[in-house]
Amino acid sequence: MRTGRVSWVGLRTPVLWLVLLVAMGTLSLYASAYTVIMVANILLYVILTMSWVLFSAPTGYISLATAAFFGVGIYTAAILGEQLPLPLVILTAGLASFCLAALVGALTLRLKGVYFAFFTFGLVELIKHLLLWYEVNVTGVRGRFVVFADNVTIYYVILGILVILLLTSYLIRRSRIGLALQSIGEGEDAAAHIGINVSAVKTIVFALSAVFVGAAGAAMATRWTYVDPYMAFDYLYSFTAVAMAVFGGLGRFEGPILGAVVFAFLRELLITRFPYVYMLVMGSVLVVTILYLPQGLVQLAQMSPWRRSRGNREPA
Amino acid sequence: MSLLEVEGVTKHFGGLAAVSGVDLRVDEGEVVGLIGPNGAGKTTLFNLLSGALKPNSGAVRFRGEDITGLKPHQICRKGLARTFQSVKVFGGMSVSQNVLVGVVFGDRSRMSAKQTGEEVARLLEFVGLSAVGGVPAKDLTLANQKRVEVARALASKPELLLIDELMAGLNPTEVAQAMDLVAAIGERGTTVLIIEHVMKAIMGICGRIIVFHHGEKIAEGTPQEIATSRTVIEVYLGE
Numbered sequence: 306m307r308t309g310r311v312s313w314v315g316l317r318t319p320v321l322w323l324v325l326l327v328a329m330g331t332l333s334l335y336a337s338a339y340t341v342i343m344v345a346n347i348l349l350y351v352i353l354t355m356s357w358v359l360f361s362a363p364t365g366y367i368s369l370a371t372a373a374f375f376g377v378g379i380y381t382a383a384i385l386g387e388q389l390p391l392p393l394v395i396l397t398a399g400l401a402s403f404c405l406a407a408l409v410g411a412l413t414l415r416l417k418g419v420y421f422a423f424f425t426f427g428l429v430e431l432i433k434h435l436l437l438w439y440e441v442n443v444t445g446v447r448g449r450f451v452v453f454a455d456n457v458t459i460y461y462v463i464l465g466i467l468v469i470l471l472l473t474s475y476l477i478r479r480s481r482i483g484l485a486l487q488s489i490g491e492g493e494d495a496a497a498h499i500g501i502n503v504s505a506v507k508t509i510v511f512a513l514s515a516v517f518v519g520a521a522g523a524a525m526a527t528r529w530t531y532v533d534p535y536m537a538f539d540y541l542y543s544f545t546a547v548a549m550a551v552f553g554g555l556g557r558f559e560g561p562i563l564g565a566v567v568f569a570f571l572r573e574l575l576i577t578r579f580p581y582v583y584m585l586v587m588g589s590v591l592v593v594t595i596l597y598l599p600q601g602l603v604q605l606a607q608m609s610p611w612r613r614s615r616g617n618r619e620p621a
Numbered sequence: 622m623s624l625l626e627v628e629g630v631t632k633h634f635g636g637l638a639a640v641s642g643v644d645l646r647v648d649e650g651e652v653v654g655l656i657g658p659n660g661a662g663k664t665t666l667f668n669l670l671s672g673a674l675k676p677n678s679g680a681v682r683f684r685g686e687d688i689t690g691l692k693p694h695q696i697c698r699k700g701l702a703r704t705f706q707s708v709k710v711f712g713g714m715s716v717s718q719n720v721l722v723g724v725v726f727g728d729r730s731r732m733s734a735k736q737t738g739e740e741v742a743r744l745l746e747f748v749g750l751s752a753v754g755g756v757p758a759k760d761l762t763l764a765n766q767k768r769v770e771v772a773r774a775l776a777s778k779p780e781l782l783l784i785d786e787l788m789a790g791l792n793p794t795e796v797a798q799a800m801d802l803v804a805a806i807g808e809r810g811t812t813v814l815i816i817e818h819v820m821k822a823i824m825g826i827c828g829r830i831i832v833f834h835h836g837e838k839i840a841e842g843t844p845q846e847i848a849t850s851r852t853v854i855e856v857y858l859g860e
Contacts, residue, residue, distance in 0.1 A: 481726075484722055484725060484726075488711055491714060492710075492711055492712075494673065495710070498705075499726055499773055499774065500698050500726035500777055501694055501722075502692070502694045503694065
């Protein structure tokens with residue numbers, strides 16, 4: 306049974322995924338410390354992007370709350386890092402993000418289109434400034450120190466979160482919930498009238514997608530050692546997740562993964578090698594992609610000069 | 622006890638009473654027509670029955686149970702399904718996926734994947750869309766999209782089906798086919814309440830007709846009685 310508007314061609318070759326997983330799983334054995342850090346950073350962006358895709362792609366609700374959930378994860382690590390072991394900190398961060406998203410979802414998922422996007426964007430700023438106010442007026446600090454964890458550990462934590470996220474996404478898309486999400490994206494009224502509990506499905510999946518972002522935030526915070534509200538609740542993370550997903554292409558499961566990897570790698574490369582033209586090149590690449598590959602990078606894989614991308618459909 | 626009992630249902634939009642103090646009942650096995658000029662409140666009544674809107678006052682009972690104020694998905698699962706005046710198929714999904722959603726979420730009996738597939742095939746066969754099961758719903762003609770909606774609604778195994786203008790915008794051949802479809806639904810044992818502007822159709826398939834005007838029920842009777850009623854003629858043709 307195919308439930309997605311996406312095709313599952315990529316997952317018909319599970320061997321490829323297995324090889325990839327083994328290569329990633331043993332990375333620290335053969336790669337330099339710098340490579341491990343860089344790959345962890347790229348995987349972080351894959352997590353942010355795929356979490357966004359999990360909810361926003363099928364439903365069409367554009368969430369800009371990624372940075373809020375990420376920041377909640379970061380601050381969970383900053384507050385609990387000294388008291389709890391790392392796995393517990395990460396679990397707590399995921400849970401805290403889940404609760405925030407469930408609350409926000411229950412309150413706001415009736416907002417549609419641009420209103421939902423604006424609200425979620427406002428949420429990031431709201432939490433940032435509330436936190437800033439609290440830190441200055443109550444705790445009397447502006448930033449906090451985070452307990453350090455070594456880079457290899459963080460790499461494997463990030464990889465673990467990503468694997469669980471990808472499995473979750475895959476299973477959801479094949480399940481009843483995936484079918485419900487897609488129906489909601491196609492027409493919410495009709496979905497409700499054929500027996501789908503629209504608010505419950507939206508809230509649960511939105512909250513679930515936030516778990517991974519929060520967990521990733523807690524993991525990454527340990528690498529930064531110092532965080533303040535401006536760093537933690539940086540709305541660029543929200544926009545980056547959306548940009549990477551669209552850049553890669555929402556039509557296929559692999560699209561946003563590819564988008565996040567290429568985007569993050571390109572950024573890393575440009576910042577380190579060509580810092581003066583970094584923004585210029587990044588912007589040009591984005592513009593050219595959207596102009597010539599409106600379906601994202603995955604379109605490259607489908608392109609062949611003699612074949613139309615639209616299949617021959619029988620007229621109804 | 623009637624299958625559907627509506628008592629004194631009223632709905633205001635601002636100062637306008639879209640539906641005011643409407644009483645009506647539909648018995649099991651009936652095919653009832655709901656007619657009236659544009660803006661008479663017919664679709665608003667459907668929205669009140671299906672849970673899309675909550676009435677300001679009055680009660681809706683289905684199989685004797687008060688369903689006033691329930692959410693659309695709850696009402697659907699109780700066995701009251703609907704189609705929409707402006708077609709709301711899931712355009713990007715295939716025709717069979719549209720119906721599949723109805724079977725998976727609307728039907729209260731849990732089915733195996735195999736049974737689900739058979740049920741989808743059976744429904745497509747019933748509405749005559751077996752040949753286009755794999756086609757995206759948005760690529761179908763209007764007449765066929767309306768059939769997708771009917772199949773999707775029937776997938777929830779409703780006891781009462783509300784059909785909102787199945788025939789608007791269809792050509793004469795398609796209207797005749799749509800009439801056959803409604804008759805077949807009635808013969809299956811599903812009770813039908815249908816809004817329709819195509820008089821020939823409604824007179825031909827309904828056992829009883831209810832007439833709405835300015836949010837109120839102004840007449841009710843057999844097609845014969847309605848066709849000769851002075852009030853109805855005045856409403857439709859003016860004095």
